[in-house]
């Protein structure tokens with residue numbers, strides 16, 4: 001007896017914001033979950049990829065599959081093997097490790113926002129500010145950019161409120 005790994009729903013039926021635009025909304029879910037490696041599975045894989053090729057949310061779907069670690073099925077026009085062969089999974093894992101390593105330094109910068117902004121306004125280099133905080137240059141640079149984006153968003157929100165008043 002063959003044990004089938006089946007996805008009961010198409011990617012379009014997953015609880016994500018892009019699902020309503022998915023090209024596989026009305027497709028046969030079996031296509032996206034071919035079983036085995038024979039000609040029939042290859043045929044189904046090809047058919048599913050054809051549907052994906054017309055899909056306006058292909059990138060969102062593939063990213064979602066990578067981020068949620070979908071180990072089977074066709075997502076965003078890729079099989080698990082495609083995702084692995086193309087180095088997508090390895091890249092994502094490396095990025096995650098990199099983000100995890102960088103997070104404590106970034107958090108330290110967030111907690112020192114006033115200090116960083118004052119030192120930066122005084123003309124102190126990012127490298128030196130980093131040394132003073134015990135973090136790397138990159139963490140200070142990213143934090144400053146974050147502060148600037150935050151300030152811009154607050155200004156835009158305030159301007160919107162004034163216009164509405």
Ligand code: SF4
Pocket residue numbers: 010011012022023024025032051052053055056057058059061062074075076077
């Ligand atoms: S890319 Fe393919 S699997 Fe993903 S939502 Fe579109 S049609 Fe469905």
